[in-house]
Amino acid sequence: MRWLARFLTDPRIGDRLLRDRDEVKVDEVGLHVVCYIVPAVLVLAGLACWCVVPFAHPEWGWFPILLGAGLVAWGVVRGLKRNIDRFVITNQRVFRVHGLLNRKEATMPLTRILDISVDKPLHGRILNFGHFTFESAAQDQGLREVRYVYRIDDRNKRIQETITDVGLRGRRVGS
Numbered sequence: 001m002r003w004l005a006r007f008l009t010d011p012r013i014g015d016r017l018l019r020d021r022d023e024v025k026v027d028e029v030g031l032h033v034v035c036y037i038v039p040a041v042l043v044l045a046g047l048a049c050w051c052v053v054p055f056a057h058p059e060w061g062w063f064p065i066l067l068g069a070g071l072v073a074w075g076v077v078r079g080l081k082r083n084i085d086r087f088v089i090t091n092q093r094v095f096r097v098h099g100l101l102n103r104k105e106a107t108m109p110l111t112r113i114l115d116i117s118v119d120k121p122l123h124g125r126i127l128n129f130g131h132f133t134f135e136s137a138a139q140d141q142g143l144r145e146v147r148y149v150y151r152i153d154d155r156n157k158r159i160q161e162t163i164t165d166v167g168l169r170g171r172r173v174g175s
Contacts, residue, residue, distance in 0.1 A: 129152060
């Protein structure tokens with residue numbers, strides 16, 4: 001069972017690093033807690049359905065049981081999908097790994113990043129999260145938007161520092 005838990009929750013970021021090319025992880029970001037609200041509501045709705053079972057007509061008692069099981073399963077799967085979603089900054093690239101059963105990975109080298117837009121909606125400013133939009137010279141790119149990034153200002157600063165540290169843009173004062 002331990003392998004199943006690791007399979008469903010750990011995107012194994014270390015395996016994706018190019019160690020022979022001296023790639024080092026600078027930051028790894030999971031989704032903000034606000035992303036778990038809908039899965040939690042689904043699970044609670046499923047549990048509420050089960051609370052109705054003792055009061056249901058005996059011929060229809062199976063319906064709230066199945067509905068509750070479906071809602072709980074749907075909430076758990078959505079929560080696990082959000083738990084797998086990771087945004088990683090390295091000294092060579094940024095990439096995102098997501099997907100519960102079918103893993104998807106989108107990568108953009110730091111050299112291809114032309115512009116980074118940060119969107120912080122009102123509730124994101126209050127709860128300290130935002131959304132990245134990466135622009136590059138490519139028309140169709142796999143990594144364009146990364147949503148619900150916790151402490152987005154710190155992440156944006158870290159990306160800019162990494163780009164500067166590797167010498168892609170400008171030099172740090174005092175270096």
